[in-house]
Amino acid sequence: MTNLLEVKNLEVSFKTFGGEVQAVRNVSFHVDKGEIVAIVGESGSGKSVTVQTIMGLIPTPPGKVKNGEILFQNKDLLKLSKREMQKIKGSKISMVFQDPMTSLNPTMRIGKQIEEGLIVHQKLSKTEARRRAVEMIRLVGIPNAEERYNQYPHEFSGGMRQRAMIAIALSCNPELLIADEPTTALDVTIQAQVLDLMKDLKEKTNTAIILITHDLGVVAETAERVIVMYAGMMVESGRVNELFENPRHPYTWGLMESIPDTNAAHKSRLVPIEGSPPDLFSPPKGCPFAPRCKYAMEICLSEMPPAFEIGEGHHSRCWLNDPRAPKVENEVAAGREKQ
Amino acid sequence: MYIVKRVLTMFLTLWVIITLTFVIMKCIPGDPFASDADVLPKEVLQNMRAKYNLDKPLPVQYVLYMKNLATFDMGPSIKSETRSVNSIIADGIPASSRLGLQALVIALFFGLLLGIVAALNHNKPLDFAAMLFAIIGISIPSFILAPLLIKYFAVNWHLLPVASWGTWQHTVLPSIALAASPLAVIARFMRSSMLEVMNQNYIKTANAKGLSTMQLVIKHGIRNAILPVITFIGPLFVVLITGTFVIEKIFAIPGLGKYFVDSIFNRDYPVIMGTTIFFSTILVFTLFLIDISYRLIDPRIKLTSGGN
Ligand SMILES: Nc1ncnc2c1ncn2[C@@H]1O[C@H](COP(=O)(O)OP(=O)(O)OP(=O)(O)O)[C@@H](O)[C@H]1O
Ligand SMILES: [Mg+2]
Numbered sequence: 001m002t003n004l005l006e007v008k009n010l011e012v013s014f015k016t017f018g019g020e021v022q023a024v025r026n027v028s029f030h031v032d033k034g035e036i037v038a039i040v041g042e043s044g045s046g047k048s049v050t051v052q053t054i055m056g057l058i059p060t061p062p063g064k065v066k067n068g069e070i071l072f073q074n075k076d077l078l079k080l081s082k083r084e085m086q087k088i089k090g091s092k093i094s095m096v097f098q099d100p101m102t103s104l105n106p107t108m109r110i111g112k113q114i115e116e117g118l119i120v121h122q123k124l125s126k127t128e129a130r131r132r133a134v135e136m137i138r139l140v141g142i143p144n145a146e147e148r149y150n151q152y153p154h155e156f157s158g159g160m161r162q163r164a165m166i167a168i169a170l171s172c173n174p175e176l177l178i179a180d181e182p183t184t185a186l187d188v189t190i191q192a193q194v195l196d197l198m199k200d201l202k203e204k205t206n207t208a209i210i211l212i213t214h215d216l217g218v219v220a221e222t223a224e225r226v227i228v229m230y231a232g233m234m235v236e237s238g239r240v241n242e243l244f245e246n247p248r249h250p251y252t253w254g255l256m257e258s259i260p261d262t263n264a265a266h267k268s269r270l271v272p273i274e275g276s277p278p279d280l281f282s283p284p285k286g287c288p289f290a291p292r293c294k295y296a297m298e299i300c301l302s303e304m305p306p307a308f309e310i311g312e313g314h315h316s317r318c319w320l321n322d323p324r325a326p327k328v329e330n331e332v333a334a335g336r337e338k339q
Numbered sequence: 340m341y342i343v344k345r346v347l348t349m350f351l352t353l354w355v356i357i358t359l360t361f362v363i364m365k366c367i368p369g370d371p372f373a374s375d376a377d378v379l380p381k382e383v384l385q386n387m388r389a390k391y392n393l394d395k396p397l398p399v400q401y402v403l404y405m406k407n408l409a410t411f412d413m414g415p416s417i418k419s420e421t422r423s424v425n426s427i428i429a430d431g432i433p434a435s436s437r438l439g440l441q442a443l444v445i446a447l448f449f450g451l452l453l454g455i456v457a458a459l460n461h462n463k464p465l466d467f468a469a470m471l472f473a474i475i476g477i478s479i480p481s482f483i484l485a486p487l488l489i490k491y492f493a494v495n496w497h498l499l500p501v502a503s504w505g506t507w508q509h510t511v512l513p514s515i516a517l518a519a520s521p522l523a524v525i526a527r528f529m530r531s532s533m534l535e536v537m538n539q540n541y542i543k544t545a546n547a548k549g550l551s552t553m554q555l556v557i558k559h560g561i562r563n564a565i566l567p568v569i570t571f572i573g574p575l576f577v578v579l580i581t582g583t584f585v586i587e588k589i590f591a592i593p594g595l596g597k598y599f600v601d602s603i604f605n606r607d608y609p610v611i612m613g614t615t616i617f618f619s620t621i622l623v624f625t626l627f628l629i630d631i632s633y634r635l636i637d638p639r640i641k642l643t644s645g646g647n
Contacts, residue, residue, distance in 0.1 A: 055547055082552075090549035097547075102540040105559050107566075107637060116558075117548045152638040168548065 003030040003071075004175055004208050005054070010068035012046075012053050015061060019281040023049040025232040027068075031176065034206040036199075038219040038240070040255065041229035042277060047212045048098075050229070051178045055095055056085045072176070091121035094169040098181040100161035104153040111137070111149030114168050121172050136167040141197060159190035166197065173205060180212045195222060216255060220244060225313070228252050231277050231288035234307075238314030248308075248316035250293045287319065295320060295328050345630065349623050356619045357408070357612070361401055364611050371417040371606045391417060391608075404612070413616070414609040418602075424613035427598055434504055435594030438586065439579050441510055442517035446575065450522040451568070454529025455561065461534060469526065476523025481582055485516040485589045504592050513590045517582050521575045528571055533564040562636070569633050573626045580618055 012024040024046045031037050039047045052058050054070055054077065070077040072093065077085065094117075097103040105113060114133040118124045124132065130149070137145040140163040153161055162182060169177055179198065183191035199222055202209055211223060219226050219240060226243055228236040228251065236249040247253055275292035278284055284291070290300040300319050308321035320328055370393065372384055379387075388394045391414075392403055407414060413424035457469035492512060493501035499508050536542065537560055545559045584596035595614055602610035634640045 057543055057546060086549045086551060088549070089547055095544075095547045097540060097544060099540055103544045105541040105545065105563070106639060107562055108559070116545070116550065116554075120549055120554075154639050165544070168544070 005031040006071040011066040038223035045229040046232040413613040431595035441514040445518040446521040450525025453526035458533035473523040536564040
């Protein structure tokens with residue numbers, strides 16, 4: 001049937017003193033109801049900009065959406081007025097940010113911060129909103145909810161703040177939750193707890209989730225589909241199982257090389273691939289990854305690869321997938337078979 | 340506990356101020372009867388000195404003064420013999436405090452407003468206009484602004500009365516003249532504070548909740564941006580108090596400032612002491628209140644902790 005969210009040919013850039021940063025280039029993907037889609041990629045690859053554009057949080061200026069559509073329940077969010085967008089933000093789509101230490105208002109009680117959305121969107125009375133806020137605090141696994149309701153962010157630990165952020169985000173039962181590196185700033189043990197909480201709540205409420213992460217282990221454990229971004233572009237995307245079994249882009253191979261074996265995946269993190277991402281002021285004409293790619297061919301430098309369809313819903317922007325290209329052994333797969 | 344400690348330091352501060360003022364005042368050359376020295380016979384002068392204890396050694400004078408002060412008696416004025424210092428202060432308070440409070444309210448209200456408007460229109464014409472206004476406000480001293488205001492609003496355009504005191508119309512120009520420069524400073528302060536706050540992550544969180552711009556600015560922006568500005572109210576208060584001396588002179592307002600300035604020229608020791616003690620008490624108490632209110636607004640600072 002119809003998708004919950006469909007992003008089509010999204011292009012976002014920022015005007016800076018140095019020139020125009022093309023942060024997101026021609027990104028298209030969709031999210032189904034109740035599905036978890038992960039976005040992975042190096043720092044600066046445009047993950048945050050992509051999702052913040054969906055939420056209308058890109059500061060304009062300097063930011064500008066140059067092209068594209070963001071269809072949410074078949075309405076183009078980019079065409080909505082500020083007011084119409086305010087009705088969707090926090091009620092139908094909500095967001096959890098990367099840094100729980102700075103993402104809560106330091107001078108407002110936690111309970112009040114959870115209530116705000118309920119009062120604005122669901123027009124709850126003060127007492128109803130309060131009851132629901134306490135319920136949300138309990139739901140995200142914070143003990144002594146009544147007491148915690150009256151506390152300020154500085155009285156919460158990092159993990160609890162992120163739980164509070166999740167409570168804020170889920171208070172109005174959104175259809176889509178965007179989590180931008182929700183666990184990066186947390187301790188490893190807390191990371192697992194917060195992820196479990198999100199998965200758990202997703203099961204209960206059937207909220208779709210876009211999960212941005214640096215951690216392929218997290219992707220393997222939680223997501224159903226994954227989008228690999230590089231230099232503002234989607235270089236590979238597909239179902240998690242299929243993409244991890246049969247990755248078809250050298251950048252994805254690079255990301256996966258750090259994973260010794262799939263069972264211990266959650267212990268590994270992304271290790272840097274040699275070289276650095278291209279200059280987004282004037283991205284190269286050809287494949288953005290070509291300068292760092294061991295398998296780069298002549299055509300890679302001069303012509304942008306199209307999105308080759310590998311399998312159902314599995315796409316890769318790499319010339320190696322062209323029938324005329326030489327067969328390159330997939331190192332990751334090969335390495336794994338040897339073990 | 341914190342409050343007790345704070346009150347004790349408050350009194351200690353006042354005591355230091357009183358003592359220092361006493362010592363420094365006595366160091367100014369000359370005495371209250373310098374102008375009478377040629378006219379009056381020696382014996383009369385001696386008697387008058389004795390009446391005000393001026394013939395005793397300095398430490399004795401100090402102890403006597405502090406004893407009286409403990410009973411809130413600040414003695415008689417030397418120049419206007421019929422009046423006590425207490426009554427002089429009581430007479431001056433209404434005009435001075437009205438002028439000071441009006442200026443404070445004007446400076447705070449319009450300063451904050453200007454700063455917020457400028458920040459929300461960052462790098463747009465309104466921002467530039469507000470900041471140009473602020474720079475002018477800061478760079479023109481009140482003793483130049485006051486005559487200019489008088490010239491245009493009172494003399495040329497006959498919009499408001501000038502000089503003396505009485506109706507509220509009389510208070511408008513002096514209040515504006517006094518408020519102008521603190522207003523400008525507050526505006527600049529609030530603007531930069533607001534700009535910083537609106538860039539914080541928690542504003543993005545609030546925005547992602549779907550709040551309107553109004554709610555965003557009022558509930559999440561201003562409350563956090565105003566914190567550093569509150570600390571600034573202390574120094575602002577000093578500016579207002581000292582500013583009133585100049586403004587009261589220019590507008591011929593029967594306030595405390597006039598007595599304060601005159602008493603220094605006349606070496607009217609009890610009045611110098613009285614007015615200084617009065618002003619410093621107000622100042623120290625204001626700082627105390629600001630400290631407390633800061634702790635009420637910012638939950639991260641606790642009243643129980645020793646504070647830092
Ligand atoms: N407000 C802005 N002004 C100018 N450039 C920006 C702005 N916001 C983002 N960019 C640029 O857009 C590009 C993509 O940034 P983005 O934050 O989306 O990266 P990311 O993939 O989320 O990285 P990370 O993993 O570090 O969060 C970067 O090159 C960044 O410099
Ligand atoms: Mg990011």
